[in-house]
Amino acid sequence: MKIRQLFKKDIAREIKGVIKVGQEAENDVRQELDEYVVTDELQAHLVYFFKQYLKSLQVPTDQMGVWISGFFGSGKSHFLKILSYLLDSNLEIDGKKAVEFFKEKLQDQALLAQMQQVADAPSDVILFNTPSKSEDDNGDSKLSIVKVFNKVFNEKLGYSASIPWVAQMEEILDQNGQYAPFKQVFQEKSDLTWEDAREEIYYNEDMIVETLVEVANMSEESARRWIDNGEESYEISVDSFAKRIKKYVDKQPADYHLVFLADEMGQFVSDDVHRMLDLQTIVEDLGKYTLGKVWVIVTSQQDIDELEKDIHSSQDFSKIQGRFNTRLSLSSANADEVIKKRLLEKNDAGKDAMQLLYTSDIQASLRNKINFSDGTISLKKYDSLNDFSDFYPMIPYQLDLLQQVFTKIRENSSAGKHFASGERNLLGAVQYAALEYADQDMGLLIPFQTFYGHLDQGLDHSVRATIIKAQSTPTLQPFDVDVLKVLYLIRYLKSVPSTVENIATLMLDELDADRLKLTEEITAALDRLTKEYLVQRTGLEYLFLTNEEQDINREINHMDIPTSKMQSYIGEMIYDTVLELKKYKYVPFAEKKVVAYDFDCAKWIDESARGNATAEIGIHVVTPYSDDYRNREARQQLSTRENRLVIGLGDSGTFYDDTMMLLKINEYLRSQSSKQNSGIKREIIDRKSNERNDLMKSVERQVRETVQNATYYINGSEASLAGNPTTKVDQGLHDVVENVYLKIKYITKFYDRDDFSGIISQGQINFLHDNSDDPNRLATDALEQYIQQHTERKMITSLFEIVQVFGKAPYGWREDDILVSLIRLLKDEKIQFKSSGSMMNIHDVMFPRTIKQNPSQAKIMVEKRKVIGEELIRNAKTVAKEMYGKNLVSEKEDDLKEETARLLSGTQKEMANLLEEYRHRHYPGENEINELLLSIKEILKYQDADQFFRCLYDKRDELLDLYDDIQPVKSFFESQKPVFDTSFRLRKRYEIDQDLLQTAEAKEAGKRISEILAMSMPYDFIKELPDLNHQYEQALLTELDQKTEPLLEAIQQKVSALEDTITTIEAVRSKFEPLIKDRFSLLKTKILGAETLTDLYSYSSQIDHLTQQLSTQINDFISKMTPEPAPPVTPPKPISPLPPIDGGNDPVIIEPVVPITKKPEFVHKNKLIPLKYEKIETEEDLDALLAVIHKELEKVLEQGKTIRFI
Structure with missing residues (x-):
C-alpha cells in the first residue's frame, strides 16, 4: 500500500497554509472555512471571545482589546483570519455567512447562537500584517503604530495608503460630496485613473490643481497651495486618529462595529517600548471615544505577561495589560491536532494498515532506535497504536521539533521576515514531506532532512550556497548532503545537541532501519564534510557552516599554534581545573586527621614545568607529544628518578584535536579584537566566541575523562588506583610521599608556636627526664643523634640548617614540630643554643619568637652540650649557702645555674640601687659596692653553664670576701643613714659660720662632726653624731637669737x-x-x-x-x-576798703598773702x-x-x- 493511499483526504490537494493577510479569493476563503479544524482548545477560545465581544453589542464598554499569543506554527494567524471572516457582516460565500461553515464543526449551540448574532450586526473588519504595513517613519517610533492603523483605515475607505495627507484631501472632498466627481473629471482630463495618478501627485500637480478648481470651486492659487503645503501641514496623533474613527463610526448604524485585526503585532512592538505604549494608547483612546464599537485584535508570539521585561515601568506595563482584557493563548497541541486532522487523518483502509504494521516487534524496535543523546530535551515518540496511526509516516516529535526549527530560523537569519509572511509554515512543511514519499510503500519513515526542501527557497543565500556547494563537491556523496541538511535544521536548537546519536535518530527512514550501519555512515559523512570545511566539530557535536563561516573556519585552521602551547594548556586544565591542585594534603595516620601535611608539588607536562619545579614530590603528566610517551620503561624510570606520580594520558578520541581547535579559535578571536569587521562577519565572530565557550566546556569534560582513564606510575611500577581523577591523584601522591619521606611518621603529633611556652614552662615538663611522654620521641632522638654527630666532627650547625635538613626528605617534618623536639632536648640539657657566642636562655620571653625567625635561625648555633664537673656544681651550692643561706637541691645544671645567677642578680640589683644613694652625697662604702658589682658582673656574663660555674669557682674567695665587706655598708643604709644625713646638713652650716661663731660649744661640736664625716669607714663613730648634732644646733640657736633682736628693732x-x-x-x-x-x-x-x-x-x-x-x-x-611756683597774680580787691591811714583821703588797700609750698627731702x-x-x-x-x-x-x-x- 502506497503512502498516499493511507489518508482520508487527498494529500496532494492545494492547501493554503497560514493565509496571507489581504488574500481574499473566494475559493481560498471557502477552503479555509471548510477545512478549518476546531480543536477543543480553539472551541474554548471561541466561547470566551464571543462572550466578551457580544457584550459590546449590548452595553457600552472600553474593554475591546484582544491579545492572541502562541509560538510560531501554533495557528494564531490562521485563527485571526477565521475571526475576521466570522466578524465581517459583509462576507458571504455561496450566499452563506462564515458562521454557517461552523454548524457542523461545533456542538455548542449557545456559541453558534452568539456567533450568528454577531454576524447579523453590521460591521467592517480590517485585517493586516503589522510588519508589512509598517513604513519607514525616520525613526519616529512613537507614532509608528498610529501610522499603521491610519494607513489600513485609509485603504479600507479607498483613500491613498502611502500618502496620508493625500488621503486627508480625499476625505475632505468625500465629506463635501466632491470625491466621486473629482475622480471622474480628473480621469477625463488626464486619461489616468485617480488611484494610479495619486502615487505621482507632484508629477500630476497641474492637472490635479485644474481639477480642484473645477470641481471644488477653488482658486488656482488656493488649490496649488493645498497641494504644495499638504505634506508639511499634515499631522497625525493617537488622539486625532481616535476622534477620526469615532466620527466615522457615528455615521454608521447604531449597532455597527469596526474591528482592526493586526497580525504579528507582538513582534513589531516587543523591541520598542515606545511602540508598546503607543499601542496601549490607541486601544485606550478608541475605547474611550467609541465605547466598544471599535475592537483591536492582535497576535504575538509572546504572551502579554512576557513583555514586562521590555517595559521600564511596571505602571506602564499594567496599563498595557489593562487595555487587552481578552487574552487567548494557542498551544502546540492545537497545531498537532490541526495537522493530524487536515493532513494525516487515515481512511479506513489506512487505519487497518496501521494496525497490521504496528506489530510488537516494530514497537520494540522503534523504542530502541528512536533515542537521543544526553542533554536533549524530552521528545515525544510513538506511545500507542493511536499515536502511530495519527502521525505515520511522521514521528510525533517531528512536529514539535519543526516548530522550534521555524522559530529559530526566524530569530537567527535574515529569512526571518520571509517566514513571518507565512509562506513557510508547519502545515505546508508536513504536506511537502508527505508528498515527497507519497508513492513509496509503507514501512518507511520520513527522515528529518526532508523538511529542508520546504524551506530551501526561503533561506539565506549563505545557507543555500553551502548546500549547493556540497551537492557539487566530487568528494561528497548525496547522503553527506542529507546529513548537512539535518545539521542546518537543528543548528540553532540548544535543546537538541548535534551529536552523531541524535543525527542518526533524526535520519531514520525505515521502521526496520539498521541504526548501527546508519551511525557508521553518518560518522563517515561528517568526517568528509569536516574536511571540506562545511561542518565543524566541537566536542561531540557538529555545526553546519555557512559560506562566511567556512571562510572564517579556514582562517582559524590556518592559525599557527605551537604544540608546546597546547601541552601547556592541557597542563593548565589538568592541574588548575580538573585536579585544582595547589598543594597536596598528606594524612599519615587515618585515626589522626589533625596530623596533615601540605606539600608543595612539582607539576610537569611532558618536558615543561608549571610553577614550582623543584619540589621534592610532584606529578608528571605525559602526553602523546612527549619523547617518553611510547617508552613504557622510560615512564616507569621517571616516576622513580624524580619522585613523581607519572600520569600517562591516552591518545584516543578527539581530546587533542579539540584542544588545538580551542587554542586556534582563541588566537583568531584575539587577532580580530582590534579590527572593524562587517556586520555578518561580526555576528559570526560573536558566535565563534560562544562556540569557544562551549568547546572549552567540552575540552574540560574530555580532559577529566582522559585523566580518569590514564595510566599511573609510582616508584617504577604501574599503579592500580580507583575513583575519580582527584581521588586517584590523592592516592598516588600518598604513596609517593611515603616512598620519599621514609621518616615522616616519626611525627605523630602536631605542635605550633603557641605550644612553645607550655613546653618550656616548668609545670609541663615532668616527662623530660626520659622520653616516655614525648609523642614524637623518634623524631627527638633523630635530632639528638644528628646534632651529636656534627658536634663530634666539630661541624658548626645552625638552627636554620637543622630546620632545612629535617624539613626535606627523608623526614619532611614541619618546622614547629622540629623546634618542639629541640626544645625538649634543650630542657633535658642534651643540646644548647648559642647566639653571637652567648648561650641562649630558653626561659627568655623572646626565645619562642626568636627561634621562629629565619634570620635569627641562621645566627643560632646548635651543639651537643658538655657535662659539667661535680666539683663545680658543689662550689656553686657552697657559694649559695655561705652568701645567702640557701640550700640548692636541683640536680639539673641549667636550673642550678639559673638559681645561682638569680641570687647573684638579686645582689647585683641591690648594690645598684645602693649606688643611686651616692649620686646625692658622699656616703661611706662606695668602693666596696663597686668591687662587688664588678665581681658579680664577671660571673653573670657567661650564659654557658660550664663557663658560668668555672668563673664562679675561680672567684669564690673574692666574692665571699667582698660580700662580707659589704655588710656594714648595708647596715649603714638600713639604720645609720638618717643621723648621717643630719650631721651632713649641720656640717654644711658649720663650714659657713665657722669664723662668726662665738661660743666654744658650737665650735667644738662642729669640728668633731666634720672629722667623723671625713672618715672612710666611720661606722664605729656614727654613734657620737646624735649628741654632737644636738650640741651644735643648741649653741647655734642661742647665737642666732642674740643677733636677731637688734635687727628686728632696726626694722x-x-x-x-x-x-x-x-x-x-x-x-x-x-x-x-x-x-x-x-x-x-x-x-x-x-x-x-x-x-x-x-x-x-x-x-x-x-x-x-x-x-x-x-x-x-x-x-x-x-x-x-x-x-612749680606760679607767676604773680593780681590779688582781688577787698569787698570794702579800710579807712585811710592818718586821716588821708584814699582808702588803704591790703594785698593778700600768697602761701609758699615747699617740697620735703628725706634724708x-x-x-x-x-x-x-x-x-x-x-x-x-x-x-x-x-x-x-x-x-x-x-x-x-x-x-x-x-x-x-x-
Whole structure:
C-alpha cells in the first residue's frame, strides 16, 4: 500500500497554509472555512471571545482589546483570519455567512447562537500584517503604530495608503460630496485613473490643481497651495486618529462595529517600548471615544505577561495589560491536532494498515532506535497504536521539533521576515514531506532532512550556497548532503545537541532501519564534510557552516599554534581545573586527621614545568607529544628518578584535536579584537566566541575523562588506583610521599608556636627526664643523634640548617614540630643554643619568637652540650649557702645555674640601687659596692653553664670576701643613714659660720662632726653624731637669737620713720603705707627663719638698702605731685576798703598773702655720716663731721625744700 493511499483526504490537494493577510479569493476563503479544524482548545477560545465581544453589542464598554499569543506554527494567524471572516457582516460565500461553515464543526449551540448574532450586526473588519504595513517613519517610533492603523483605515475607505495627507484631501472632498466627481473629471482630463495618478501627485500637480478648481470651486492659487503645503501641514496623533474613527463610526448604524485585526503585532512592538505604549494608547483612546464599537485584535508570539521585561515601568506595563482584557493563548497541541486532522487523518483502509504494521516487534524496535543523546530535551515518540496511526509516516516529535526549527530560523537569519509572511509554515512543511514519499510503500519513515526542501527557497543565500556547494563537491556523496541538511535544521536548537546519536535518530527512514550501519555512515559523512570545511566539530557535536563561516573556519585552521602551547594548556586544565591542585594534603595516620601535611608539588607536562619545579614530590603528566610517551620503561624510570606520580594520558578520541581547535579559535578571536569587521562577519565572530565557550566546556569534560582513564606510575611500577581523577591523584601522591619521606611518621603529633611556652614552662615538663611522654620521641632522638654527630666532627650547625635538613626528605617534618623536639632536648640539657657566642636562655620571653625567625635561625648555633664537673656544681651550692643561706637541691645544671645567677642578680640589683644613694652625697662604702658589682658582673656574663660555674669557682674567695665587706655598708643604709644625713646638713652650716661663731660649744661640736664625716669607714663613730648634732644646733640657736633682736628693732625704727614722712599727704600715705609694711614684713620673716649667722649679717645691710630704696621712691613721688611756683597774680580787691591811714583821703588797700609750698627731702641719718667718721676720737674729728653734715643739709635748704630725717 502506497503512502498516499493511507489518508482520508487527498494529500496532494492545494492547501493554503497560514493565509496571507489581504488574500481574499473566494475559493481560498471557502477552503479555509471548510477545512478549518476546531480543536477543543480553539472551541474554548471561541466561547470566551464571543462572550466578551457580544457584550459590546449590548452595553457600552472600553474593554475591546484582544491579545492572541502562541509560538510560531501554533495557528494564531490562521485563527485571526477565521475571526475576521466570522466578524465581517459583509462576507458571504455561496450566499452563506462564515458562521454557517461552523454548524457542523461545533456542538455548542449557545456559541453558534452568539456567533450568528454577531454576524447579523453590521460591521467592517480590517485585517493586516503589522510588519508589512509598517513604513519607514525616520525613526519616529512613537507614532509608528498610529501610522499603521491610519494607513489600513485609509485603504479600507479607498483613500491613498502611502500618502496620508493625500488621503486627508480625499476625505475632505468625500465629506463635501466632491470625491466621486473629482475622480471622474480628473480621469477625463488626464486619461489616468485617480488611484494610479495619486502615487505621482507632484508629477500630476497641474492637472490635479485644474481639477480642484473645477470641481471644488477653488482658486488656482488656493488649490496649488493645498497641494504644495499638504505634506508639511499634515499631522497625525493617537488622539486625532481616535476622534477620526469615532466620527466615522457615528455615521454608521447604531449597532455597527469596526474591528482592526493586526497580525504579528507582538513582534513589531516587543523591541520598542515606545511602540508598546503607543499601542496601549490607541486601544485606550478608541475605547474611550467609541465605547466598544471599535475592537483591536492582535497576535504575538509572546504572551502579554512576557513583555514586562521590555517595559521600564511596571505602571506602564499594567496599563498595557489593562487595555487587552481578552487574552487567548494557542498551544502546540492545537497545531498537532490541526495537522493530524487536515493532513494525516487515515481512511479506513489506512487505519487497518496501521494496525497490521504496528506489530510488537516494530514497537520494540522503534523504542530502541528512536533515542537521543544526553542533554536533549524530552521528545515525544510513538506511545500507542493511536499515536502511530495519527502521525505515520511522521514521528510525533517531528512536529514539535519543526516548530522550534521555524522559530529559530526566524530569530537567527535574515529569512526571518520571509517566514513571518507565512509562506513557510508547519502545515505546508508536513504536506511537502508527505508528498515527497507519497508513492513509496509503507514501512518507511520520513527522515528529518526532508523538511529542508520546504524551506530551501526561503533561506539565506549563505545557507543555500553551502548546500549547493556540497551537492557539487566530487568528494561528497548525496547522503553527506542529507546529513548537512539535518545539521542546518537543528543548528540553532540548544535543546537538541548535534551529536552523531541524535543525527542518526533524526535520519531514520525505515521502521526496520539498521541504526548501527546508519551511525557508521553518518560518522563517515561528517568526517568528509569536516574536511571540506562545511561542518565543524566541537566536542561531540557538529555545526553546519555557512559560506562566511567556512571562510572564517579556514582562517582559524590556518592559525599557527605551537604544540608546546597546547601541552601547556592541557597542563593548565589538568592541574588548575580538573585536579585544582595547589598543594597536596598528606594524612599519615587515618585515626589522626589533625596530623596533615601540605606539600608543595612539582607539576610537569611532558618536558615543561608549571610553577614550582623543584619540589621534592610532584606529578608528571605525559602526553602523546612527549619523547617518553611510547617508552613504557622510560615512564616507569621517571616516576622513580624524580619522585613523581607519572600520569600517562591516552591518545584516543578527539581530546587533542579539540584542544588545538580551542587554542586556534582563541588566537583568531584575539587577532580580530582590534579590527572593524562587517556586520555578518561580526555576528559570526560573536558566535565563534560562544562556540569557544562551549568547546572549552567540552575540552574540560574530555580532559577529566582522559585523566580518569590514564595510566599511573609510582616508584617504577604501574599503579592500580580507583575513583575519580582527584581521588586517584590523592592516592598516588600518598604513596609517593611515603616512598620519599621514609621518616615522616616519626611525627605523630602536631605542635605550633603557641605550644612553645607550655613546653618550656616548668609545670609541663615532668616527662623530660626520659622520653616516655614525648609523642614524637623518634623524631627527638633523630635530632639528638644528628646534632651529636656534627658536634663530634666539630661541624658548626645552625638552627636554620637543622630546620632545612629535617624539613626535606627523608623526614619532611614541619618546622614547629622540629623546634618542639629541640626544645625538649634543650630542657633535658642534651643540646644548647648559642647566639653571637652567648648561650641562649630558653626561659627568655623572646626565645619562642626568636627561634621562629629565619634570620635569627641562621645566627643560632646548635651543639651537643658538655657535662659539667661535680666539683663545680658543689662550689656553686657552697657559694649559695655561705652568701645567702640557701640550700640548692636541683640536680639539673641549667636550673642550678639559673638559681645561682638569680641570687647573684638579686645582689647585683641591690648594690645598684645602693649606688643611686651616692649620686646625692658622699656616703661611706662606695668602693666596696663597686668591687662587688664588678665581681658579680664577671660571673653573670657567661650564659654557658660550664663557663658560668668555672668563673664562679675561680672567684669564690673574692666574692665571699667582698660580700662580707659589704655588710656594714648595708647596715649603714638600713639604720645609720638618717643621723648621717643630719650631721651632713649641720656640717654644711658649720663650714659657713665657722669664723662668726662665738661660743666654744658650737665650735667644738662642729669640728668633731666634720672629722667623723671625713672618715672612710666611720661606722664605729656614727654613734657620737646624735649628741654632737644636738650640741651644735643648741649653741647655734642661742647665737642666732642674740643677733636677731637688734635687727628686728632696726626694722621697727625704719618703718616708723618712713611712716612719719608720709602722713601729711594722703595720696602719698595711701600709696606707700601698704608697700612699707609688706616689704619690711617679708624681710622680718627671712630674719626670723635664718639658719646661719652669715645670713643674719647680710640682712642688716638689706634693712638699710630697703630703707633707702623706699625713701627714694617717696621723694620722687612727692616731687612729681608738687607744682612749680606760679607767676604773680593780681590779688582781688577787698569787698570794702579800710579807712585811710592818718586821716588821708584814699582808702588803704591790703594785698593778700600768697602761701609758699615747699617740697620735703628725706634724708637718711645713717648716710649723713661718711665711713671715715664712723670713729670719733678728737674734737677736730667732731667739728669736721658736723661741717660735713651742715654742708649737706644746707644744700637741701637752698633748693627750697624741707628736710625730713629717716
